[in-house]
Amino acid sequence: MPKLSVTRRALLAGAAAAGLVPAWRARDVAAQGTLASLPPEEPVDRTMQRLFGSRPIRDGATLINLELPLIAEDGGNVAMTVEVKSPMTRESYVKAIYVLSDRNPRPLNAKFNLTPASGQAYVATSLRLADTGDVRAVAEMQDGALFMVKRSVRVVVAGCAI
Amino acid sequence: MSTLGEVRIRVPGSVARGSVARARALLIHPNERVERKDGKAVDRNYRFVNRVVVSYAGQTISEFETSTSIGENPSFGFAFRASEPGALKVTFFDTHGGRFEAAVEVKVA
Numbered sequence: 001m002p003k004l005s006v007t008r009r010a011l012l013a014g015a016a017a018a019g020l021v022p023a024w025r026a027r028d029v030a031a032q033g034t035l036a037s038l039p040p041e042e043p044v045d046r047t048m049q050r051l052f053g054s055r056p057i058r059d060g061a062t063l064i065n066l067e068l069p070l071i072a073e074d075g076g077n078v079a080m081t082v083e084v085k086s087p088m089t090r091e092s093y094v095k096a097i098y099v100l101s102d103r104n105p106r107p108l109n110a111k112f113n114l115t116p117a118s119g120q121a122y123v124a125t126s127l128r129l130a131d132t133g134d135v136r137a138v139a140e141m142q143d144g145a146l147f148m149v150k151r152s153v154r155v156v157v158a159g160c161a162i
Numbered sequence: 163m164s165t166l167g168e169v170r171i172r173v174p175g176s177v178a179r180g181s182v183a184r185a186r187a188l189l190i191h192p193n194e195r196v197e198r199k200d201g202k203a204v205d206r207n208y209r210f211v212n213r214v215v216v217s218y219a220g221q222t223i224s225e226f227e228t229s230t231s232i233g234e235n236p237s238f239g240f241a242f243r244a245s246e247p248g249a250l251k252v253t254f255f256d257t258h259g260g261r262f263e264a265a266v267e268v269k270v271a
């Protein structure tokens with residue numbers, strides 16, 4: 001039998017939704033933006049270790065196209081696109097794209113979970129970068145294989161604390 | 163004027179059936195960053211987008227886990243396969259219980 005695991009937060013959220021706890025309590029449950037809800041402040045190596053353990057990460061230079069400006073005037077808003085050259089079929093697809101900034105106190109910017117219905121392993125967004133340094137994209141294939149590329153970005157005005 | 167919670171989705175005017183198209187979704191939102199005082203992060207309930215769900219024709223096709231290190235007014239580009247006519251829907255969730263959503267009909271030719 002699968003082990004039931006109900007966290008206190010999930011329980012309270014469920015109870016709040018069902019109207020079993022007063023509104024002020026419900027708001028407390030929704031409060032999830034505390035430091036504890038964010039990934040910890042740590043060097044990028046530790047984040048990589050936390051995310052991927054000791055799994056081998058191959059060079060993705062021929063596979064991943066990570067586009068970033070060479071110089072970012074404003075670290076608070078740096079345009080980024082990632083495209084992984086891979087089929088997106090049920091048998092073979094890119095499961096996730098991780099974007100990490102080496103010099104950010106919390107290096108993981110975002111994790112993009114994809115499916116074959118994405119049709120193309122392409123994502124774009126704008127990043128906050130705390131300082132000049134490498135930004136890396138890690139592609140995780142459906143079989144668990146990992147590929148990585150890095151790009152260096154010079155940040156003129158830092159994206160602040162983050 | 164832009165107001166918090168407004169979602170805009172941009173898709174191509176029409177898409178050939180079965181082909182892959184790209185879209186972009188934007189949310190008007192402060193996506194607060196962590197404040198620092200004397201070099202230490204201040205602990206409070208920051209308001210930022212932590213999850214974005216993209217669905218097409220009723221099926222979830224991608225999901226993004228995000229944080230304070232995405233820029234203000236977060237926008238996301240992504241691809242989808244236009245296998246059938248349907249609505250492309252993007253839903254943003256923030257840490258204050260906010261749920262912001264928009265949908266556009268994709269014209270499949």
